[in-house]
Amino acid sequence: MKGNAEVLNHGKNIVLIGFMGVGKTTIGQLVAEKLDWEFIDTDQEIERRHHMSIPAIFEQKGEAYFRKVERELIVDVCTKERQKVLSLGGGAYLQEEVRNACLSHGIVVFLDLSWENWKKRLPSIVHDRPLLKNKTLEEIKQLFEQRKQAYSQYHYRVVTDGLDPETVATRMMELIRGRNAK
Template sequence: MGTYSNIPLRERNIVLIGFMGVGKTTIGQLVAKKLYRDFIDVDQEIEKRHHMSIPAIFEQMGENYFRKVERELIVDLCTNTRLKIISLGGGAYLQEEVRNACLSHGIVVFLDLSWENWKDRLPSIVHDRPLLKNKALEEIKQLFELRKQAYSQHHYRVATDGLDPETVAIRTIELIRERNTN
C-alpha cells in the first residue's frame, strides 16, 4: 500500500494499470461512466496533443522521448487533478516517478490477466503496439513478467481472467468502495 497525500479518498483519481491489451481503456470508460467521472487514457491524450499515433511517436522521436512526455503528463494528472479515471499505457508504471505519483495521490488498481489468457489477445493487439512488433512470443512473455513486478505495487488488484469488461468494472468499484468505507 502506498502512502497517501492529503487528498480525501473519495476525491482521488482512480489509476488503472496492467499489461498492454488487458482492457484498461475499456474498463476505465465503464468505471468512469458508473462513477460519473471523466476518463483519461494517457496514450490517447498524448496522441491528441502530438497529433500523431503512439507508433509514429516511437518511430519519429524514440521511446525515450515518449516516456518523458508520458511521465510528465501522468505526474501532472496525479498531482493536479481529482475525480478522474486514468488509464496508463502498459509501460508507464515502470517509471519510478510515475509509480510514486500514482501511489501517493491516487488509488491504483492493477488489472491482472494471466499470461495464458493474455496471449490469446495478442493477434488483435499487436498491430498498434510498437513494443510487440517483431518480437517472439518468448520475448513478449519476458516483458510481461518484468512488468508484472512493477505492477505488484498497487492498492487493489482485480483478477480479470474469464470476466467481461462490465463485470471487471463493477468489481473494481465494489472493491474500492468496500475497502474505503471501513
C-alpha cells in the same frame, strides 16, 4: 477500508495499471461512467496532444521522448487534478516518478490477466503496440513477466480472467468502496 470509501467522496483519482491489452481503457471508461468522472487514456491523450500515433512517436522521436511526455502527463494529472479515471499505457508504471505519483495521489488498481488469457488477445493488439513488433512469443512473455513485477505495487488487484469488462468494473468499484468483492 472505511478510509477508501471516503477517498472516493474526496475525488481521489483512480489509476488503472496492467500489461498492454488487458482492458484498462474499456474498464476505465465503464468505471468513469459509473462515477460520472472524466476518463483519460494516457496514450490517447498523448496522441491527441502530439497529433500523431504512439507508433509514430516511437518511430520519429524515440521511446525516451515518449516516456518523458508520458511521465509529465501522468504526474501532472495525478498531482493537480481530481475525479479522473486514468488508464496508463502498459510501460508507464515502470517509471518510478509515475509510480510514486499514482500511489501517493490516486487509487491504483492492477488489472491482472494471466499469460494464457492475454496470449489469446495478441493477434488483435500487436499491430499498434510498438514494443511487440518483431518480437517472438518468448520475448513477449519475458516482457509480460518483467512488467508484472513492476505492477506489484498497487492498492487493489482485480484478476480479470474469464470476466467481462462490466463485471471487472463492478468488482473494482466494490473493492474501492470497501465492500467484500469475490
